[in-house]
Amino acid sequence: MKAIVIEAYGSSDQLVEKEVPTPTINEDQVLIELNATSINPIDWKLREGYLQEKLPFEFPIILGWDAAGTIKEIGKNVSNFQIGDKVYARPETTANGTYAEFVAVDEDLLAKMPENLTFEEAAAVPLVGLTAWQCLVDFSNVKADDKVLIHAGSGGVGSFAIQIAKSFGAHVASTASAKNEEFLKELGVDEFINYQEENFEDLLTDYDIVVDTMGGEILEKSFNVLRQGGKLVSIAQPPDEELAKSKGVTAGFLWLEPNGKQLAELGNLIKKEQVSVNVGHTFPFSEEGLRQAHKLSETHHAKGKIVIKIK
CATH class of the missing domain: 3.90.180.10 (Medium-chain alcohol dehydrogenases, catalytic domain)
Structure with a gap:
């Protein structure tokens, strides 16, 4: 072949x-x-x-x-x-x-x-959809009315994460550049943050979940928007465990595990047109x-x- x-x-x-x-x-x-x-x-x-x-x-x-x-x-x-x-x-x-x-x-x-x-x-x-699913459902246990911040919402994982979170009834904020604002709002984003002109950590507070796709400074600043008992999951690098403990949040690094049953569940959301x-x-x-x-x-x-x- x-x-x-x-x-x-x-x-x-x-x-x-x-x-x-x-x-x-x-x-x-x-x-x-x-x-x-x-x-x-x-x-x-x-x-x-x-x-x-x-x-x-x-x-x-x-x-x-x-x-x-x-x-x-x-x-x-x-x-x-x-x-x-x-x-x-x-x-x-x-x-x-x-x-x-x-x-x-x-x-x-x-x-x-x-x-x-x-x-x-x-x-x-499959790869980005399952990654987003496992960040939100497996790690974070997303539910209706949760406040969820998703970084880089126009990317592969980010765009699926926005739609999955919305399908569970969450309130979603997301960062992206100005040119992607309309795209993210079409996906269902409630609060758009232009990272080129705005600092998300100055605008958001008491969030339940953060999905980090960037690492570095973005990951570190993400701790500041979470409520006590909130959850931060990164696919970019392992979060600082000591910082998580001091902030009273659960933080972890996710490496995707392939899973056919979860892919079928994602497929059901696609069939219902809840995820595009x-x-x-x-x-x-x-x-x-x-x-x-x-x-x-x-x-x-x-x-x-x-x-x-x-x-």
Whole structure:
């Protein structure tokens, strides 16, 4: 099969096309013929070598951990899916990712695609959607009338987090640049904060939950907007435990755990149109297409998800 791989850590020039063996599946897996995948920061962070201690893969590495496509083969223990099903998934983080024509995925990580999504839209959901879900539902136990601050609301995780929080009946504030104000208000944001001109910590108080996607100074200042007993979850870096204790809040770092059941729950919100998917950019499945997509992701200024059309 055709795949885009890296054979050394480095710049986007390391992304090269190669013929590699089609994956063989075990008895609990399915083989998906991919129609689309998407780009996430983990892709280029791993490519640059930043994650080699956490993910010590051997080369060649196929990056990519979002899958949308059709089941071509099923293992003998697979009972909830059939050949021909349209599915999406956030596969396990292995060296055999989704910049490829086929990928093997464990049955418990799969969900059927919402019928109202294209393959490109479906590929934009799993990693960022599950990350937002686990931040808000698993870690923070979001509920109606909670006051929730979501940083960088126009990004992949932020845009899903806004909509998930609103689906639970929360009041949502979010930071972004002025050009994204209309987009965030369409997603349901109650209080928009232009981070280029306003300091969120001066405007917000007694919040129940903060979802941090930025780290650094933003993460540290986020403690100041929380009420006693509030929750702060970061996907950028582990929060300061001593600071959390002194402020009387629960703080933690979230590393996504792939989960098919949660992806199905997210799919139900998409079917009900409580959550929409915003594909901002689409690139072809080629060396140049992937290189351009990585460069755009690295700017941190892509609006909506960056998708690779494979088929």
